[in-house]
């Protein structure tokens with residue numbers, strides 16, 4: 351039968367096998383966040399549109415083309431396109447600057463951007479991100495990048511590439527934009543129509559353009575970082591790089607990396623993976639030292655990043671079913687009376703924290719054994735008429751094929767000796 355309703359374009363169902371991998375990833379990330387001193391924050395999926403305009407910048411693609419907006423009771427509400435603005439709003443509104451001062455926060459959840467869907471680009475996607483608010487220290491920049499690197503490695507992802515740049519302070523950024531306009535002035539005719547517009551409205555966006563002729567112009571530009579950063583910003587950036595070097599976190603300097611959101615200052619970084627196509631960024635972030643002040647808080651330095659979870663899944667090599675997702679025991683009951691007894695046996699096993707399951711459909715013993723095998727169970731417990739009479743179950747080790755009769759009251763004790771580990775992403 352054909353499904354009557356279809357998934358919306360740019361959205362995705364996460365089915366159980368993939369959800370298992372995702373959960374393991376989230377557990378791993380949360381373990382590492384805790385080691386690094388980050389605590390979770392959950393902010394709403396809807397926020398006022400103006401918060402994002404003020405934070406991300408009027409001339410960014412996200413604000414210009416990609417916001418999902420809802421008009422309601424004279425308010426214009428946005429489905430959040432990213433997490434930073436909401437976290438900073440919450441930090442200020444809940445006076446975390448006064449109670450906590452320096453706050454290290456992490457979040458996980460859906461984001462929404464009305465982009466043209468393609469591989470790795472969705473309209474509803476998920477971020478795992480962090481925001482460290484209340485410090486200007488370059489050691490924090492390095493720690494945040496090391497944290498991102500550690501999470502990726504912890505999730506078994508390799509072959510990624512960290513690109514890093516510094517935009518400098520606001521004055522450096524303005525001078526950089528002016529310098530770009532000068533460098534591009536004589537080549538404006540070679541730029542695509544969008545970039546002609548970007549040239550005057552937001553020249554940094556030209557550097558992100560994927561159009562071939564624009565790429566050629568951009569790659570011909572000579573831009574470094576040493577001659578466009580003020581002495582404070584240069585010192586800051588060099589300290590960040592020295593820290594990364596000292597712990598052997600590999601990165602590439604990329605003078606063209608400017609990021610698509612306006613709030614960034616100083617350090618910016620993007621992590622890409624060669625296994626992905628055009629949308630190769632698996633995560634990105636940077637400093638946004640003026641945003642807290644812009645949104646009404648006491649000026650404080652801040653930095654963060656976010657991973658695109660669906661892209662992490664595309665490059666993650668995890669097997670679909672982890673050991674910890676498998677059943678320890680699969681109960682096969684034969685006949686109505688056995689089914690009733692089995693209900694209680696399963697209840698007791700599960701109360702004791704043992705992963706156990708059974709069938710809810712009539713099957714031959716052979717069919718039931720096949721299902722038990724599919725479930726990955728280490729043991730199968732068979733409860734037929736004979737066993738019922740003797741208050742036993744037949745316990746079969748699925749690996750060795752050995753089977754023995756076990757008293758029903760001893761089943762729990764037998765199985766408690768064997769448990770799969772809870773989390774096993776290395």
Ligand code: HAM
Nearest residue numbers: 432434471472475631632633634635636654655656658
């Ligand atoms: P962003 O670069 O816009 O940064 O998004 C971060 C990551 O989200 C990207 O690197 C990508 O992996 C993923 N992503 C973005 N758009 C999509 C999409 N349409 N479909 C699938 N995945 C996507 C931010 O959002 C900043 N808030 C990051 C940050 C936190 N900066 C400082 N703190």
